[in-house]
Amino acid sequence: MEAQQRYVDLPLEDVLGDRFGRYSKYIIQDRALPDVRDGLKPVQRRILYAMLMDGNTHDKGFRKAAKTVGNVIGNFHPHGDSSVYEAMVRMSQEWKVRNVLVEMHGNNGSLDGDPPAAMRYTEARLSKLASELLKDIEKNTVEFVPNFDDTTKEPVVLPAMFPNLLVNGSTGISAGYATDIPPHNLGEVIDAVIMRMNHPDCTVEELMEELKGPDFPTGGIIQGIDEIKKAYKTGKGKIVVRGKAEIEKIRVGKEQIVITEIPYEVNKANLVKKIDDLKYERKVDGIAEVRDETDRTGLRIVIELKKDADAEGVLNYLYKNTDLQVPYNFNMVAIHHRHPKLLSLPELLDAYIEHRKEVVINRSTFELQKAQEREHVVKGLIKALSILDEVIAVIRASKDKRDAKDNLISEFAFTEPQAEAIVSLQLYRLTNTDITALKAEEEELEKKIKGLTSILEDEKKLSKVIQSELKQLKKTFADERRTKIEAEIESITINMESLIASEDTIVTVTKDGYVKRTSLRSYTASNGKDFGMKDSDRLLCQYEMNTTDVLLLFTNKGNYLYCPVHELPDIRWKDIGQHISRTIPIDQDERIVQGIPLKSFDDEKFFLFVTKKGMVKKTEIRQYKAQRYSKPLVAINLKDDDEVVAVHITDGTGLILLSTRFGYGLLFHEEEVNIVGSRAAGVKGIQLKEGDAVVSGLVFAEKHVNDQKLAIVTHRGAVKMINIGEIERTQRARRGSMLYRELKTNPHRTAAILLVNGNENLVLETEKGIREIVHLSNVKVTDRYSNGSFYIDKEEAGEVTDSWLETEA
Known part of the structure; x- marks a missing residue:
């Protein structure tokens, strides 16, 4: 007859929950977590x-x-x-x-x-x-x-004669639970167990007099006694583990860092590679060479430093940025009575002591039973030897071994084990000396039985046995502590300037966002010519800077990129730079508006921002100092689709000139703009007509009002020059004055306004990519009501989209 099949209709989540629950239970109890008793x-x-x-x-x-x-x-x-x-x-x-x-x-x-x-x-x-x-x-x-x-x-x-869980530690990940118990010193752990047995109510602080803290096989230094204490009290805590490093002098002005111990669970090869990478990426400029000199005598990593490098600074940098210093998180989870449990140090010790007592009781019971059985046999043998002739006579008269045993039992009242021992006795043992030996054995067994019985009956004797065994084990196996423990977690402060080799370089930024630094040697060899960039690109800014300086790049979206010069890619003058997005991720439609070099953020100066919608903002430069700079940082809060047009560094006493697409110019004093925070939006700088936008924001000293000129470029390809004094000085948030004559048909629209002295070359670029050079020395200075001279035919070349200055070669 076929077996009946039964189908049960169950919700999938119930089935999955049940199956995964069983699986999790197995993983937790029987695979990934250690038992608290034997570790x-x-x-x-x-x-x-x-x-x-x-x-x-x-x-x-x-x-x-x-x-x-x-x-x-x-x-x-x-x-x-x-x-x-x-x-x-x-x-x-x-x-x-x-x-x-x-x-x-x-x-x-x-x-x-x-x-x-x-x-x-x-x-x-x-x-x-x-x-x-x-x-x-x-x-x-x-x-x-x-x-x-x-x-x-x-x-x-x-x-488990010793508390292996604490001695060797454990690490594991199961379903819903993980464990991280660090290794400890065998001698210290045994002392802590003995203290706990003698004083069951002792505190963690008292236990820590014996058990100082973890003792890693790789040595190193632990910082944070309070965290060790917290871990021992709660089962969780975070300590800092650092390698052992010393600074050695090689010769005058030259030093090396020698690492002889590394943190627990750190891969040495990866650590050496990371330090080497820091050298090649020039994150730390003081490292000359990194060598792994480890051999059979012990671990040794040598970091040779450049002449006059700051050894302490480099070492601190390595502690902070490599695995030479790592955190260790206690998570003392173990299986206790078949359940996973987060355990404190007293609970761990108590669980071990409880196990050890059970083991010694079981052992003593086993040995007592064996001793009693042997004593019974020995007594039978002694009795047999005392009536040996009768015993021999009974055995000789018997038919076989079984009959002999039965006869002995019935004749002399021996028990089965005693009769078995008698008939199995060898002839050579029937001597006088054997009786002496048996009596001595009987005495020994009585003594042993008495001792084992007292262990089973007296808790104090039981504890004494466990302790004496632990002391013996400590004497045989304990060694010196390897890991040093320091009370406080040292806060690492790094003076980056001391780690950076001071070197003068040329820093360049192109309009398309390609950035590089170039050594003065490469720049001089090229004579400043044949700058490496794409044909469609142009140089936005070029500065002579030191590797200890910082370059701030401001984008049209109101962000700024914080670029320490020593971290910029070192590329030859003739080669194309590296796009900024490879270092700091920026949006695809985000472009650099201005680069500003800074030696210090402590100067009493300001950044002044001008936006397309006429907003002006002034903020102290110290607010832009950054500790973390792996992504764009907010420079100004922009509303809607507004964009940054210009960024200047000022001393707060200059004049601001805002000019618009429709040809308006507004000149007012910088003091009218209040100082605000880095995330503020600023104030209205100019009143714009509908459809108008700011194309330029210039800042200059008040004393230069009468001797500086403006070059005005229109979209139709016209260029004119005027004196700044032509523009009426007024207050902010007004419409301003027209900078050229307004035409009713085909009016001019401002493409660019540049501050000039009249001797530069002006480059005009059209939407079709055509470039025209205008020698400003040939352009006459006119009044505000002139529209200038045409240098480009708009119908042929297209509208002017960009304009910039180049000095005479």
């Missing part, structure tokens, strides 16, 4: 137990790692061989665990993150300390359960 995850426990069962112990030779992995997979852990081997290797890496549990011959990886050799090449055995985790496992000390295929049994937990 091991199931795979680690199975590896150690399999090695013990195979006789692969510290007092015997090494065995192929593949054999152990095979045993573990075949008998206890039906998972991938690589996961088992990786767990086995990790227990042998002295830079990962404070006290190795597996000794390995062959390549077991490195501090540089190199992978270990395949398991067919390596050999392993239990370390001497690992044997202490497994000690007495054969004495019914821990619970055993059937393995996955019911062919044998495996321990649920190891007896």
Whole structure:
């Protein structure tokens, strides 16, 4: 008869929830988190137990790692061989665990993150300390359960003669839980356990007199005692771990930084590469060479510095910007009574002590039973030897062994175990000396039984046994602390100027956004000619600056880009620069309006902004100093589709000239513009007609009003020059004066207004890309009512879209 099939209609979320819940429970309890008692995850426990069962112990030779992995997979852990081997290797890496549990011959990886050799090449055995985790496992000390295929049994937990969870720490990620418990010093942990046993109510502060804090296998320096205390109280805390570095003098004026210890879990090769990258990217200019001189005598990374470089400054920069200093986050989660739990230090110690008491009670019970059984047999043997002739006569008269045992039991009242021992007795043991030896053994057994009984009956004696075993273990295995602990987390201040090699350079910015710095050597070799840029591009600004200066680039969208000169790409004069978007991401339609060089942000000066919709804003330059500058920063708050037209640096005493597309010019004093914050929008500078827009904003000193000229370029290709004195000075927020005669048909529209002295070359560029050079020395100075002379035919070349000045070559 066919088996009936039953279909259950269940919501998908219920099925998924149930299945994932079961999976999560398995991952949490039986894979990723350590047991609070022996500090091991199931795979680690199975590896150690399999090695013990195979006789692969510290007092015997090494065995192929593949054999152990095979045993573990075949008998206890039906998972991938690589996961088992990786767990086995990790227990042998002295830079990962404070006290190795597996000794390995062959390549077991490195501090540089190199992978270990395949398991067919390596050999392993239990370390001497690992044997202490497994000690007495054969004495019914821990619970055993059937393995996955019911062919044998495996321990649920190891007896753990020492608190392995704290000694070697643990790290793991499961479903909904993660754990990060740092390694500690074996001697200190044992002292803390003994203190906790003697004073069950002791505080974390008192425990920390014995257990100072984590002790990493890689040494280093821990900062933050308060955070250690917090972690020990709550299970969570964040400390700072830094490598050990010293500054050595090589010769006069030249020093080197030598790193001899690095933080826990930091990859040495990656650290060296990062320091090297800082050198090549010129983030730190004081580094001459980076060498990894690590050998079998120990770790050694040498950072050779340039002459007169600030060694302290470079070291602080490395602490702040590389893994030479890293945070370590305590998250002391372990399986406690089959549940994951965030544990404090007292709770961890109590859980271990509770386990250890259980183990010693189980061991004592086992040994007591064995001793009592042996004592019973010994008493029987002594009695038999005292009536030896009768015993022999009874045995000789018997038919077989079973009959002999039955006769002895009925004749002399021996018990079954005693009769078994008598009939199994060898002839040579029937001597007088043997009775003496048996009586001595009986006395010894009585003494042992008395001792074991007292342990089981007296809590104090039980504690004394545990403590004496821990003290013995400490005496055998404890070593010196490797990690130094400092009370405070040092705040690192970096004076970047001291790290940057002072060098004069030429900094250039093009209209299309290509930026570079060029050495004076490259600039001089090119004689300032053949500047590298695209044919359609033009030079927006060029400054002679020092590598310790900062270039601020202002964009039409009201942002500014903070560019320390030493971080600009160093490119030859004849080569095209690097687009600014490769360093700082800007929008595709965002363009640079102005670049302003700054040596200091402390000067009593201001940035003055002019926008297309006639807004003017004045802000102190100190407000634009930035600590983080990897993205555009807000320079001015723009409304709607407004844009920045011009940016100037001023002293607050100049005159402002705003000119518009429709030909209006408004001249007023800078004092009329109040000082506002960096994110403000400013005030109205000029009253605009509908459809009009500001095309230019100029700032100049009041004393130059009568001796400076303006070159006015219109979209129709006309150019004229006027004296600034021609323009009436008034107040802001007015319409201003016309700068040329207004025509009813085909009126002129302003393309550009430039401040000139009359000797420069003026370049006009049209929408068709045609460029015309006008020698301003040939242009007459006229009044406001003139429309100038035509230099471009609008019908042929198109409207003028841009104009700029070039000095005579």
